[in-house]
Amino acid sequence: MDDQAQQTLDQIRVNIAFEKMVTSVLTGAALGGALTLLLELIGVVLSGFSFGGLLVAVLNTVLASFLIFLVGFFASVAIGAPLFISLEKNKRRNVWPYLAAAIAVAIVSFVLSVGGLPAAADFNLGIVARIFVPAIFVALMFARMMAPVWRAAEKAEAEAEAKQAGLGGNGTNIVRLH
Numbered sequence: 001m002d003d004q005a006q007q008t009l010d011q012i013r014v015n016i017a018f019e020k021m022v023t024s025v026l027t028g029a030a031l032g033g034a035l036t037l038l039l040e041l042i043g044v045v046l047s048g049f050s051f052g053g054l055l056v057a058v059l060n061t062v063l064a065s066f067l068i069f070l071v072g073f074f075a076s077v078a079i080g081a082p083l084f085i086s087l088e089k090n091k092r093r094n095v096w097p098y099l100a101a102a103i104a105v106a107i108v109s110f111v112l113s114v115g116g117l118p119a120a121a122d123f124n125l126g127i128v129a130r131i132f133v134p135a136i137f138v139a140l141m142f143a144r145m146m147a148p149v150w151r152a153a154e155k156a157e158a159e160a161e162a163k164q165a166g167l168g169g170n171g172t173n174i175v176r177l178h
Contacts, residue, residue: 002050010088013153017084018076020145026074035113037089048083068134075105080142091157093150099136106135 031153047053079101087097110131114122 005160013088014085016149018081020142021080024138024141025069025076025128027070027141028072028134029065031133031137032068032130033061036064036108037061038131039126064130071109074130098142099139103133106132
């Protein structure tokens with residue numbers, strides 16, 4: 001394969017990965033919004049139901065979802081895509097680097113949201129539901145959606161290596177993916 005074709009193939013892989021990242025971020029924002037709404041509704045019911053409380057719960061849900069999406073999208077652009085490019089060059093295709101990056105982004109978001117180093121009182125169920133759960137979910141969802149792409153790339157690389165080694169990489173190889 002010539003250099004131009006390889007560059008085109010690499011760019012397609014990056015585009016596919018970025019699409020999967022954005023899809024994961026959207027799903028994570030929906031999850032974070034659902035968890036926020038659940039916690040807000042519990043608070044509204046426990047404090048005495050009111051229309052104003054319900055409106056505040058809905059607005060907090062929309063705000064939480066929007067902020068989760070913004071942070072996730074910018075993290076995908078600034079960290080996710082370059083991380084994918086770097087890992088693809090080294091043929092490392094697993095969830096751990098993406099999970100570590102997502103947790104690091106969540107920690108930075110948490111530190112920025114509390115305005116400095118957090119105290120023990122800053123950790124509560126709302127923080128975990130709004131910051132850490134969506135981040136972990138996004139990384140796991142991305143890895144789940146990329147698994148078939150990673151398996152196909154590994155299969156293509158194994159076939160190309162077999163063809164170079166003269167082992168008959170003519171498409172007759174059987175590869176088990178389970």
